[in-house]
Structure formats: structure tokens, C-alpha cells
Amino acid sequence: MKTIWIIFKREIGQFFSSAITYIMLAIFLAITGFLFYNIASYFALQCSQALQYKTAYNVPLPPMSANRWVILPFFSNIAIIALFLIPVLTMRSYSTERSSGTAELLLTSPIRTTQIVWAKLLSNFAIYIILIATTIIFQLILNYYTKPGIDWGPVWSGYLGLICLGIATIPLGQFISSLMKNQIIAVFISFALLLFLWIVDWSTLFSSGTISSLLGYIGLSKHFANFAKGVINTSDIIYFISLATIGIFLTHRSVESWRWRGI
Amino acid sequence: MAGIQVKNLVKYYGKFKALDNISFEVEQGEILGLLGPNGAGKTTTMRILTTFLPPSDGTAIIDGFDITEKPSQVRKIIGYMPENPPLYNDMKVCKFLKFVAKLKNVSSKKIAEKLEYVENVCKLEDVWNNYIMHISKGYRQRVGFASAIIADPAVLIFDEPTIGLDPKQIKYTREIIKNLGGDHTVILSTHILPEAEMTCDRVAIINRGKILAIGSPTELAQKIRKVDAVRVEMTGPSNEVKNTLLELDGVIHIIPQERHSVFLVEFEPKWKTREQITKAALEHNWSILELTPVEASLEDVFLEIVSTQEKSL
Numbered sequence: 001m002k003t004i005w006i007i008f009k010r011e012i013g014q015f016f017s018s019a020i021t022y023i024m025l026a027i028f029l030a031i032t033g034f035l036f037y038n039i040a041s042y043f044a045l046q047c048s049q050a051l052q053y054k055t056a057y058n059v060p061l062p063p064m065s066a067n068r069w070v071i072l073p074f075f076s077n078i079a080i081i082a083l084f085l086i087p088v089l090t091m092r093s094y095s096t097e098r099s100s101g102t103a104e105l106l107l108t109s110p111i112r113t114t115q116i117v118w119a120k121l122l123s124n125f126a127i128y129i130i131l132i133a134t135t136i137i138f139q140l141i142l143n144y145y146t147k148p149g150i151d152w153g154p155v156w157s158g159y160l161g162l163i164c165l166g167i168a169t170i171p172l173g174q175f176i177s178s179l180m181k182n183q184i185i186a187v188f189i190s191f192a193l194l195l196f197l198w199i200v201d202w203s204t205l206f207s208s209g210t211i212s213s214l215l216g217y218i219g220l221s222k223h224f225a226n227f228a229k230g231v232i233n234t235s236d237i238i239y240f241i242s243l244a245t246i247g248i249f250l251t252h253r254s255v256e257s258w259r260w261r262g263i
Numbered sequence: 264m265a266g267i268q269v270k271n272l273v274k275y276y277g278k279f280k281a282l283d284n285i286s287f288e289v290e291q292g293e294i295l296g297l298l299g300p301n302g303a304g305k306t307t308t309m310r311i312l313t314t315f316l317p318p319s320d321g322t323a324i325i326d327g328f329d330i331t332e333k334p335s336q337v338r339k340i341i342g343y344m345p346e347n348p349p350l351y352n353d354m355k356v357c358k359f360l361k362f363v364a365k366l367k368n369v370s371s372k373k374i375a376e377k378l379e380y381v382e383n384v385c386k387l388e389d390v391w392n393n394y395i396m397h398i399s400k401g402y403r404q405r406v407g408f409a410s411a412i413i414a415d416p417a418v419l420i421f422d423e424p425t426i427g428l429d430p431k432q433i434k435y436t437r438e439i440i441k442n443l444g445g446d447h448t449v450i451l452s453t454h455i456l457p458e459a460e461m462t463c464d465r466v467a468i469i470n471r472g473k474i475l476a477i478g479s480p481t482e483l484a485q486k487i488r489k490v491d492a493v494r495v496e497m498t499g500p501s502n503e504v505k506n507t508l509l510e511l512d513g514v515i516h517i518i519p520q521e522r523h524s525v526f527l528v529e530f531e532p533k534w535k536t537r538e539q540i541t542k543a544a545l546e547h548n549w550s551i552l553e554l555t556p557v558e559a560s561l562e563d564v565f566l567e568i569v570s571t572q573e574k575s576l
Contacts, residue, residue, distance in 0.1 A: 018352045105349035108313045109366045110338040210433045260317050
């Protein structure tokens with residue numbers, strides 16, 4: 001545990017001493033802010049139109065839910081941006097250790113591979129949580145301007161969904177990083193992999209059968225969508241945790257293989 | 264049992280045999296130099312000893328622990344400095360060394376003391392608070408050296424420790440390594456012959472994955488010396504001197520040197536040639552200005568041994 005903490009602190013320190021982290025945070029906030037502004041403006045327009053209808057034709061006001069019109073699409077958008085960010089977050093974790101030779105230090109120090117894997121996983125996850133947490137400010141703004149305020153239940157389940165998304169995809173990105181010496185190649189392959197997992201269940205739209213339903217199950221987006229709607233299923237949580245387990249196992253194997261394959 | 268026993272190490276990279284049945288022993292407190300040309304297998308040997316690479320066959324026992332069976336125990340007692348020191352460029356020198364000390368289980372009470380020790384020994388005061396990416400090659404080398412010795416391990420392994428240093432630093436680093444011997448078992452690799460001669464108690468000459476000779480620098484020199492040689496300068500006319508020397512028993516060659524009155528006389532070791540030379544000088548009434556035995560240097564030994572192997576291949 002102590003060793004994990006030592007390596008974790010170093011990894012976090014590396015993140016905050018690197019420009020990429022700040023650029024990533026800035027881009028993330030800019031894009032999510034832009035999306036939030038547009039979605040919320042559209043919602044405001046819908047609300048004012050509904051009011052006009054009510055006064056003009058004296059019809060009852062349709063239910064205008066900020067959760068339905070703003071938060072749900074907003075979470076789907078954050079999830080897509082997270083798919084872009086996670087590869088950037090994970091790309092350097094192992095590939096730079098290999099290309100700069102520092103893997104030699106880690107592998108000849110009295111520490112276990114498991115400790116390296118967990119420390120790197122937790123450090124990337126911590127940064128991811130920080131990124132995600134910044135978007136709470138948009139929920140607060142929305143809550144301030146709506147009456148009687150937003151329903152916080154689906155908001156928290158949406159965040160739980162984003163956390164699960166991170167838990168499932170960060171290990172996969174780190175696994176790709178452990179295979180590559182070049183971080184640029186790592187970022188592209190990780191991104192391709194995550195994008196594939198996000199869209200793979202589209203195939204269920206046009207076909208049916210065992211393979212199709214299997215692909216439907218391994219798709220990320222459907223499992224995440226349940227969380228964003230405020231529905232927490234055990235099966236979705238099991239899905240994300242299984243994906244994480246596979247990723248962690250593969251990363252561990254891959255780092256172990258450095259020892260006999262050479263760096 | 265302390266020290267290092269290397270037993271029949273074999274290492275393949277694909278089909279290429281990098282190490283071919285290497286065996287040697289290092290006593291506790293001894294400094295062993297691995298001497299060989301580039302690509303001889305020095306780094307591979309060291310990487311196997313530090314458990315960074317597994318051997319294809321054979322093993323080594325370090326301080327009683329088998330590197331293939333108890334690698335985690337071995338990692339606790341070794342300090343390793345690879346040829347390119349593994350440093351995190353985005354860290355400050357002091358932060359990096361603190362990180363390494365913690366990684367190597369230096370207790371939190373002792374960390375400050377150890378940091379001060381390596382700062383002084385490795386002369387890192389000037390760059391102590393600099394980022395590693397901004398320091399020069401020589402300093403990087405010294406930080407790498409500091410990270411190897413910071414946890415005070417029983418066994419130290421240095422891969423080309425003086426590469427990239429200026430002459431003054433080279434001299435200083437050699438002195439540090441020499442001082443580390445005695446308390447520590449040290450293996451260092453080099454392709455610089457005087458370095459091996461100066462710092463090491465024993466030298467193993469390695470080429471093409473094989474150990475060709477092992478022993479103290481003097482032992483190795485004696486081993487290959489087939490002829491003895493002396494430098495002679497006498498006051499007589501040089502032609503006459505040369506002819507007189509040629510007539511002596513056991514003389515093989517007379518090689519004229521930089522000045523015409525100086526000769527290098529090579530002779531078979533069993534003849535007491537120096538005594539003969541003195542007698543001959545007395546007979547001719549010449550004065551001897553110089554009569555120096557010339558010993559084979561490690562360089563001669565190295566070239567001789569390596570070229571013999573290359574010829575036989």
C-alpha cells in the first residue's frame with residue numbers, strides 16, 4: 001500500500017507538471033461549457049414557446065423537465081468527450097516508462113508489478129474524477145435557474161455512470177499504453193478501441209441473432225445510457241467491472257511480459 | 264554466503280546467442296570489472312544479475328539469493344545504474360532521489376540523512392533543485408549514480424559508470440567506486456582499459472558472450488606474457504650497442520626506439536638478460552643510462568586475448 005502511494009504521488013506530480021494536463025482541462029471545460037450553453041438555451045427556447053402556446057390557445061402547459069431536456073443529453077455528450085480524453089490521459093502511463101528507460105528503475109526496485117499497475121490506475125482515475133467533477137458547476141447553474149430546481153437523483157446516477165465509464169475504460173487505455181513505446185500510437189489505438197466499444201451495439205439495429213445480441217451487450221453506450229436516465233442496474237455495474245477486470249489483468253500480464261520479452 | 268556466484272548463464276535474443284555459458288564469482292567486498300568491446304554481452308550480464316532480464320539458462324546467486332527463484336529478494340540488496348540512467352525528466356533532482364529512496368524502502372527517518380550523503384558524495388549541490396530535463400549529461404550520470412547508492416545496497420552494479428563525464432569527474436567517480444569496494448560488492452562494466460586497471464580488484468575479459476580470461480590486472484598481464492622486454496639506453500655508438508645486444512643469449516628482437524641510442528630488447532624469460540646487458544656494458548666500458556623492464560599492460564592483454572578469439576572463429 002505504501003509503495004502504491006509513493007508511485008501514485010509521483011504520477012500525480014507528473015500530471016500537474018505537464019502542460020498536457022492543463023490543456024486537457026481547459027479544452028474539456030470549454031467544450032462542456034459550450035455544449036451546456038447550447039442545450040440549456042434550446043431548453044429555454046422550448047419553455048418560452050410552451051408559455052406562448054399556453055397564453056395564446058389556453059392549453060395546459062406540457063411538463064418541461066430540465067432533467068429530460070438538459071441533463072440527459074448533457075451526460076451523453078460528456079461521455080463522448082470522456083472517450084476522447086481517456087486515451088490522452090492513459091497514453092503516457094506505460095509508454096514513456098519504456099521509451100525513456102525508467103521502466104528499468106521500476107523493474108529493478110523492490111516493488112511488485114501489481115503495485116505499479118494499481119498506482120498508475122489510481123492516479124489516472126484521480127485525474128479523471130477531477131475532470132468530471134468540474135462539470136458539477138453546470139448542474140448547479142441549471143438548478144439555480146429552474147423552478148423548483150432539478151431532480152438530483154438522475155444527476156448523481158449520471159455521475160456514477162461516468163465514474164463507471166472511467167473504471168471500465170482507463171484500464172483498457174493503460175493496457176494499450178503498456179504495449180506501445182510510442183505514446184502517439186497508444187493514443188490513437190486506445191481511441192479507436194473505445195470508439196469501437198461505444199458504437200458496436202449499433203449493429204443490433206439492423207440485425208438479430210446471438211452475435212448481434214452479444215455485440216449489443218459489449219457496447220458501452222447502452223450501459224451508460226441507463227445511468228444517465230437515472231436507472232442503476234446491477235447488470236450494468238457488473239458489465240463495467242468485468243471490463244475493468246479484463247483491462248487490469250491484461251495490463252498486469254503485459255508489464256510482467258516486459259521482464260522476459262525485454263523493453 | 265555473501266558475494267556473487269554466476270553459474271552457466273546463457274541468454275538468447277531470438278536466435279542470437281548474447282551470452283554463452285558464462286560463469287564467474289565475485290567475493291564479498293570485491294570490485295570486478297567486466298571488460299569487453301561493444302556488444303560483448305556486458306550489459307546483458309548485468310541486466311540478468313539485476314533481475315531486469317531473465318536468463319535463457321543458468322542462474323546466479325547474489326548474497327545467497329537465486330536470481331531466478333527469489334528475484335524480489337535480490338532487488339532488495341542491489342543498486343543498479345544502467346548505461347543510460349533511468350531518470351524522470353519532469354522531476355527535480357532532490358525530489359527524484361527522494362522518490363527512489365522511498366521506492367527502495369529507506370526508512371523515513373533516514374531519508375534526509377541519505378539525501379545529504381548522496382548530495383555531497385555525488386557533488387549534486389549545484390543542480391539539487393533543478394529539473395532533471397535541464398541538467399547536463401554528466402550530471403544525469405551522477406544523479407543515476409546517486410540513485411544506485413542511496414539505499415546503501417550490499418551489491419552495486421554499474422554499467423559504464425564514467426561514460427559522458429569530463430576527465431576530472433571520471434577520476435573522481437573512479438575514486439568513489441574504489442572507496443565503495445570493501446563494504447560493497449561491486450560489478451562494473453567498461454570498455455576503457457585504464458579504468459578497469461585502476462579501479463578493479465579483478466577483471467573479466469568478455470567478448471562475443473564468453474569470458475575469455477579472469478584475474479587481477481597483473482595476473483592477466485603475466486598470463487599472456489610470452490616474452491620479457493627491457494628498454495635499454497647506453498652511451499656507446501648505437502650500431503655497436505645493437506650488435507652487442509643481439510649476441511646476448513635469449514634475445515629475440517631488438518627494436519629501435521624514439522632516439523637512436525634507445526632500444527627495446529625482447530628476450531625469452533628464462534635468460535637473465537638484464538644481468539648480461541650489464542656485463543656487456545662493463546666489458547665495453549659504456550655507461551647504462553636506462554634499463555627498464557617493460558610490463559605488458561592490460562591493453563596488450565585485452566587485444567591479445569580478443570584477437571586470438573576472433574582469429575579462431
